[in-house]
Amino acid sequence: MHSLPEPILELTDTLCRLPGIGPRSAERLALSLALNQDGFDERLIKALQRVRETIQLCRNCGAITDKEHQPCKICTDERRETGLICVVEKSTDTLNLSKAAGFNGRFHVLGGKLSPLNGVEPEDLNILALENRISKESINEIILALSSDVEGEATSHYLAQHFTSQGVKVSRIASGLPVGGGIEYADELTLSRALSGRLEMKITN
């Protein structure tokens, strides 16, 4: 058998590290890039370089922004509710939450979750900046939107304890049945959370 030229193997190896790209897809992508006819690879290089030069994290909340919007558009949007911050783990989480209806406050990216086993302690997270924002932006309520795994839960509890003692209202997003999901597919823990978090249906005649 003959093997591919080394630059293609190197590109395959590099593409392999992207999320969701396995060795077979990486090879197909690398070959497609190597054999492109119409300068596609050049366009990709330019797009990558542009992202590299312009994309930054917002210096206020940690969300994704570019050089020209620092602080980011959400932080500087005056139509947004003041006094309300939604705390998330990763900067990409702000995208999905801002697409969801019903939240009109600002965000704060923690940059991870507490994980003593992996050596992630409170001082490794972006908590000090959150404290500063709470006093500076006169925040009344923090909504915790962390993942509902063990580490996410631990982080939520830590933050709740930390900030309620400072007189800030702390809430967390609800756990429950996904919209469109049937009872038969839900696990017991989710059902138990959905039950304990039940909301009264107020029907006005």
Added chain:
Amino acid sequence: MHSLPEPILELTDTLCRLPGIGPRSAERLALSLALNQDGFDERLIKALQRVRETIQLCRNCGAITDKEHQPCKICTDERRETGLICVVEKSTDTLNLSKAAGFNGRFHVLGGKLSPLNGVEPEDLNILALENRISKESINEIILALSSDVEGEATSHYLAQHFTSQGVKVSRIASGLPVGGGIEYADELTLSRALSGRLEMKITN
């Protein structure tokens, strides 16, 4: 809702054109590239540039090679059988075929298949170069390894007619049941080809 910075949207749009990458995966890849911590994007740009600068098609057979191996390693490999050429559509086809055991000849990439509806005529394919190779490399047999769709079949028939009239033996790879495939999953046409292409089992006691 707030949208992503424009350079990320542009990168998403560019990545979307790669084979097997849909809008959702493209966005995930673009975000991962934009947020990389350890210079991964730079590594990818370098790998792409290197592919761009070094990868070429073999000037003899049309397979993928690099600047330093022109003609390619297969064309210049003296241990390979002379007189035998396997004709394929795309340069990537040579990779899979050279991994398969049982073929030790050289390749020739047509660069497509006949498709009158799309305006692909014999003169648009790499057939003249194949003719030159047949006389220059004193080829006895051409194996056609084209896809078994309508256009591939038409191309095979055209080439068979063209080259048998010049006294060259032309064969084609077998159609039949994939190895590991069951009868119940095969379509009728494949089964009919598998039947007509049956091989006698010679058992010596």
